[in-house]
Amino acid sequence: MRSRETTGFRRGTDARLTRKEMEFDAEKTRQLAAHYKAIIELLGEDAGREGLLKTPDRVAKAMQFLTQGYAQDPEEILRSAMFTEDYRQMVIVKDIDFYSMCEHHMLPFFGKAHVGYIPNKKITGLSKIARIVDVYARRLQVQERMTTQIKECIQHTLNPMGVMVIIEAQHLCMQMRGVEKQHSITTTSDFTGVFQQAKTREEFMNLIRNK
Numbered sequence: 001m002r003s004r005e006t007t008g009f010r011r012g013t014d015a016r017l018t019r020k021e022m023e024f025d026a027e028k029t030r031q032l033a034a035h036y037k038a039i040i041e042l043l044g045e046d047a048g049r050e051g052l053l054k055t056p057d058r059v060a061k062a063m064q065f066l067t068q069g070y071a072q073d074p075e076e077i078l079r080s081a082m083f084t085e086d087y088r089q090m091v092i093v094k095d096i097d098f099y100s101m102c103e104h105h106m107l108p109f110f111g112k113a114h115v116g117y118i119p120n121k122k123i124t125g126l127s128k129i130a131r132i133v134d135v136y137a138r139r140l141q142v143q144e145r146m147t148t149q150i151k152e153c154i155q156h157t158l159n160p161m162g163v164m165v166i167i168e169a170q171h172l173c174m175q176m177r178g179v180e181k182q183h184s185i186t187t188t189s190d191f192t193g194v195f196q197q198a199k200t201r202e203e204f205m206n207l208i209r210n211k
Helices: 026-041 057-067 076-080 125-139 143-158 200-208
Strands: 001-007 082-084 090-102 110-120 122-124 162-171 186-191
Touching: 026 057, 026 125, 076 125, 076 143, 090 125, 090 162, 090 200, 110 143, 110 200, 122 125, 122 143, 125 143, 143 162, 143 186, 162 200
Parallel strands: 001 090
Antiparallel strands: 082 122, 090 110, 110 162, 162 186
16 A cells, blocks of 8 residues: 655644744733742742742743643644545654643653554645644643544544554653653554554554654
8 A cells, every 4th residue: 555654743843833922821820820839839949049930930831831732623723734635545644753741740751653544535734643743742641542532633524544543652750750660661552444454554553663
């Protein structure tokens, strides 16, 4: 089966807004900053010392940036660049870098997503695949749910013959605390339609491994 493949969507492209482009809600920032100041003090630090004086405000803005996915509609992103095309072979966007926040400890997990689908008369712009990965990553997440959400979004919006998503990630909640296994990598996958056939899944796996 022929495939259309692209690789290396990096952060800093149209996959997300930069901090300068994002407008922060002033009242939300104020409330968050007040809570972070209290947290700093509860941890035993002096929130008024020079190095920490502006930290609550910075963290408040950082957290809004890191959770901006709640305000974005991934299906609308796909529909904004949806085209009719008689192409029925595999389309793969691999090595999509992402950063997310574990909802259990609010520590980062990060890695790469590999997304493939087989169109059924409808395709979408390749950058939109990278963008929906970002939308779901920029929320409080678990890797398993994020994998399924990306799959379901593409399946529901494009109605392709099948979708497959694989995510490989490192979790700081495992590396910095708990079992402290610094080199562990978690892999999750989900798929629909023709990817339920072992041969099709194997082709996808071979293509994402091909450098």
